[in-house]
Amino acid sequence: MTDRFTAAPVVRPLNDPWPRRPRLVEHSVLPGFKLSLGITLVYLALIVLLPLSLLAIRPWELGFDGIVKTLTDPRVASALRLTFGISLLAALTNAPLGLLVAWTLTRYQFPGRRLMDALVDLPFALPTAVAGIALTAIYAPTGPLGALAEKVGLKTAYSPLGIFIALVFIGLPFVVRSVQPVLQDLDKDVEEAAQTLGASDLQRAAYVVIPAIGPALLSGISLAFARAVGEYGSVIFIAGNLPMKTEIAPLLIVIKLEQYDYAGASAIGCAMLAISFGALVVMNIAQIYLARRGRA
Amino acid sequence: MTAAAIPTRRRRDLNLAPLMILASAAVMAGLILMPLVVVFHDALAKGVGAYFAALKEPDALAAVRLTLLVAAISVPLNAVFGVSAAWAISKFEFRGKSVLLTLIDMPFSISPVVSGLVWVLLFGAQGLFGTWLIDHDVKIIFATPGLVLATILVTFPFVARELIPLMQQQGADEEAAALTLGASGLTTFWRVTLPNIKWALLYGVLLCNARAMGEFGAVSVVSGHIRGLTNTLPLHVEVLYNDYDSVGAFSAASVLAGLGILTLVLKSVLEWRHSGELSANRKH
Numbered sequence: 001m002t003d004r005f006t007a008a009p010v011v012r013p014l015n016d017p018w019p020r021r022p023r024l025v026e027h028s029v030l031p032g033f034k035l036s037l038g039i040t041l042v043y044l045a046l047i048v049l050l051p052l053s054l055l056a057i058r059p060w061e062l063g064f065d066g067i068v069k070t071l072t073d074p075r076v077a078s079a080l081r082l083t084f085g086i087s088l089l090a091a092l093t094n095a096p097l098g099l100l101v102a103w104t105l106t107r108y109q110f111p112g113r114r115l116m117d118a119l120v121d122l123p124f125a126l127p128t129a130v131a132g133i134a135l136t137a138i139y140a141p142t143g144p145l146g147a148l149a150e151k152v153g154l155k156t157a158y159s160p161l162g163i164f165i166a167l168v169f170i171g172l173p174f175v176v177r178s179v180q181p182v183l184q185d186l187d188k189d190v191e192e193a194a195q196t197l198g199a200s201d202l203q204r205a206a207y208v209v210i211p212a213i214g215p216a217l218l219s220g221i222s223l224a225f226a227r228a229v230g231e232y233g234s235v236i237f238i239a240g241n242l243p244m245k246t247e248i249a250p251l252l253i254v255i256k257l258e259q260y261d262y263a264g265a266s267a268i269g270c271a272m273l274a275i276s277f278g279a280l281v282v283m284n285i286a287q288i289y290l291a292r293r294g295r296a
Numbered sequence: 297m298t299a300a301a302i303p304t305r306r307r308r309d310l311n312l313a314p315l316m317i318l319a320s321a322a323v324m325a326g327l328i329l330m331p332l333v334v335v336f337h338d339a340l341a342k343g344v345g346a347y348f349a350a351l352k353e354p355d356a357l358a359a360v361r362l363t364l365l366v367a368a369i370s371v372p373l374n375a376v377f378g379v380s381a382a383w384a385i386s387k388f389e390f391r392g393k394s395v396l397l398t399l400i401d402m403p404f405s406i407s408p409v410v411s412g413l414v415w416v417l418l419f420g421a422q423g424l425f426g427t428w429l430i431d432h433d434v435k436i437i438f439a440t441p442g443l444v445l446a447t448i449l450v451t452f453p454f455v456a457r458e459l460i461p462l463m464q465q466q467g468a469d470e471e472a473a474a475l476t477l478g479a480s481g482l483t484t485f486w487r488v489t490l491p492n493i494k495w496a497l498l499y500g501v502l503l504c505n506a507r508a509m510g511e512f513g514a515v516s517v518v519s520g521h522i523r524g525l526t527n528t529l530p531l532h533v534e535v536l537y538n539d540y541d542s543v544g545a546f547s548a549a550s551v552l553a554g555l556g557i558l559t560l561v562l563k564s565v566l567e568w569r570h571s572g573e574l575s576a577n578r579k580h
Contacts, residue, residue, distance in 0.1 A: 026389035029472050031481035036384040043377045044399060047449055051414035052406075054424060058417055097323050104320035108313045116320065118564040122328050124503075125556035125563075127510025128408075129530040130549040133537050134331035137338055137546075145330075169327055201312070230407025232513035233530070237537065250409040254517060257413060262422055269410040276405065 059267035070267045075243050076252060080268075083249040084275060086160060087228035090167035094224045095217060097168070098175025105176070106183040120176045123169055128233025135166050136237040158240030163248065166234045171224030178220030182213045214290040222283040229276050335553045339546035350547035358524040359532035359548070365440065366515075366528060367508040370447040375501055378455025383489075386463035387471065397460070403452040411449045412517025415442055438520030443528060446514040451504045458500030459493055461575035466492055495570040499563065506559040510552055 025033070059067050070076060105117050123131065139146040139156040149156045156162050186209065194204050232250040239246045249272055256265035340347050350356065381400060385393060403411065417423050419436040429436060436442045470492070474484040490497075512530040519526045521535060529552055537545035566574065 023389075024391050028388050028468065029475055030387050030468055030484075031475075032383060032485070033388050036380040037388075037390075039377065039380040040384050040396070043373075043380075044396075047445075047452060048399065048402060051418055051449065052402075054417040055410065055414050097327075100316065101320045101323060104316045108317055110313075110317050112321075114564070114568075116324055118560050119324055119328055121560055121563065122332060122556065125506055125510075125559045126332065127512060127530050127549075127552045127556065129512040129533050130335060130510070130552045130556070131331055132512075133533065133545055133549060134334045134338075137334050137542075138330055143334075145326075169331070172323075172327065226405050230405075230410070230513075232407065232409050232516070250407050250513065253407075253409050253413055257416060257420075257517060260422055262417055262420065265413055266417060269407070269413055272407060272410070280405075 055266050055269055055273075059263050059270055062263045062267065066263075067267050070264050071271050075247070076249075076268060078244045079247045079249045079252045080271060080275070082160065082163070082247070083229055083272070084279075086163050087167060087225050087231075088279075090164055090171055090228050091221045091225035093164075093168050094171045094175045095221055098172055098220060098224075099179055099213075099217065101172070102176045102179040102183055106180060120173050123171075123173050128170070128231070129237075131169060131234040132166065132237035135169060135234065136162075139165060139238060157238050158242075158246065160246060162238040162240070163235050163246060166238050167228040167231060170231055170234050171228050174223040174227060175217065175220035178216045178223065179213055182216040183209075186212050211290075211293065214293075215287045218283060218287045218290060222280055222287075225283075226276055226280060229272060332553060332557075335546055335549050338542060339550040341546075342543050346543050347547050347550075350541075350544040351551070353544070355524045355527070356529075356532060356544075356548055359527050359529045360551070362440070362443070362527065363509050363529040366443050366447050367505055369444050370451060370508050371501060371505050373448060374451055374504055375455045375497070377452075378457075378459055378500060379493075379497070381456045382459035382463045382493075383485075385460050386466070387468045400456050401453050403449055408450055408511065408513030409517055412446045412514035414449070415445050415518055437518050438522065438526060440526070442518035443515050443526065446518045447508050447511055450511050450514045451507045454504035454507065455497065455500035458496050458503070458575055462496045462573075463489075463493060465575070492573070495566060495573040496575060499566050499574055502559055502562055502566070506555065509555055 059070075062070060071080070101116075101120065105113060105120075136157050137143050139149070139162055141147060141150050141155075141157070143157070146156050154161065156165065191204055191208055194208050199207070230250060232248075232254075235248055236251055239248060239251075241247050241251060249268060253265045253268050256262075256268065339350075381396075385396065416437055418425060419429060419442065420426055421430065421437075423437075436445070470488050471484050474488045475481070479487070509528075510530060511528075512534070515528055516531060516534070519528070519531055521527060521531060523532075523535065527535060529548060533545050533548045533552070536548060
């Protein structure tokens with residue numbers, strides 16, 4: 001970290017308590033530590049930890065072979081493939097779209113900029129079921145864009161393309177909101193220096209802007225991906241839910257539950273969490289690598 | 297901002313600007329705004345009379361009441377938790393803090409369907425406490441308590457994650473000063489801490505409430521879809537839509553869309569008016 005006025009490294013004050021590992025609990029004059037931490041831990045245990053631990057335990061009543069059999073069942077395997085494949089595609093599509101919107105919002109002044117900025121969060125604010133039926137109405141063969149797509153021979157709603165559209169919709173704010181603050185803070189001086197030295201727009205983008213926002217962009221992509229994998233409400237209406245073709249993994253959990261197959265449902269839930277977690281670890285490693293290269 | 301004070305010449309950017317703005321506007325209008333417009337368009341497809349008739353239907357009114365009830369229970373609980381967690385994490389130093397922060401954020405990375413499923417594993421007919429609950433005639437799943445629990449789990453981190461970064465940044469100096477001057481702990485909280493965090497708290501509650509009222513996946517798993525009894529408004533939308541009652545479904549959806557718009561407006565006002573009192577990642 002450098003001071004932006006002098007470009008000198010910021011020196012930690014001598015009394016900075018951080019270099020030393022804190023005691024189990026540091027002494028403080030403030031009251032309420034036991035009460036507030038107590039409430040936090042009890043609530044966390046009851047609402048999050050206890051229920052989620054059951055998710056990890058329940059599949060084992062099938063035995064290891066049973067879990068493997070559940071997950072390799074063609075219908076389940078195809079739903080998992082579809083969910084993760086389209087989620088990845090949608091998150092990657094969100095990268096250029098989100099970057100475009102974030103760039104426009106931070107770099108240009110134009111009428112309606114604040115409105116556009118506020119609208120970015122609409123997919124967060126609009127309940128997923130509402131987004132789901134609205135997107136279906138738009139992309140169904142009778143809808144405005146669905147009819148248009150039909151003319152060029154594209155089936156949008158009730159096909160994997162429909163799922164893709166819903167996931168792009170739901171993921172866009174993650175990329176915009178991750179990249180926007182970094183673009184805002186990106187030293188204009190550095191970019192201007194590059195320009196003064198004769199760098200073209202493209203060179204500036206490639207050598208100055210992209211390395212600086214790389215980690216934030218990747219974090220936005222992984223957030224969008226994680227959300228897309230679990231997404232239910234905005235997808236099930238537009239998906240058509242044909243087994244082996246357009247059936248997503250969360251829907252399969254619901255179907256298993258309706259058949260009172262709790263263990264099978266938990267196994268799919270666990271598999272989804274495990275694959276998401278693995279993907280996030282990979283993205284995190286990439287992010288650390290990019291951050292190091294950006295700094296060097 | 298020093299950069300703004302320096303007059304800059306960006307001729308190439310100026311040429312690019314209209315293109316970029318147009319492209320962004322196209323993405324935003326085609327992808328993000330269009331669904332919102334379609335909701336109101338389809339709700340009013342058969343006129344204003346049909347629209348209001350759909351809203352006045354007893355099942356729709358029951359769904360609205362249930363949605364309000366579920367939010368009225370789950371949002372305050374998560375707000376109290378959020379303040380407690382933020383107080384413990386930001387005002388004190390203890391080991392294991394980063395683990396605690398990760399656990400608090402965890403519900404965000406779980407599929408809503410799984411957030412509903414775990415409560416069925418606990419309280420469903422074949423769940424851990426299923427037999428006991430049936431013997432004692434207590435209904436949790438396919439009843440309001442299940443809806444509340446699922447909603448609480450889904451909206452768990454909202455308030456805490458708004459408050460923690462802000463309160464960490466504010467530190468504990470002001471509270472320490474008040475205590476040294478003889479204020480009691482509770483007085484210090486009400487007169488020093490709360491005024492400092494009120495806008496961020498409101499911001500967190502706003503987002504928490506929007507999600508609580510609009511949640512679909514998690515409540516869908518625990519609801520059982522009993523009309524007039526266990527259908528929240530988003531579930532009511534689904535039932536009507538699957539019955540091919542387009543006007544009814546979009547009318548109910550328009551109420552939720554209105555809630556979404558209201559949330560966005562209030563959120564933007566908070567960001568513009570009180571940006572200094574929100575956590576750093578909320579300042580635009």
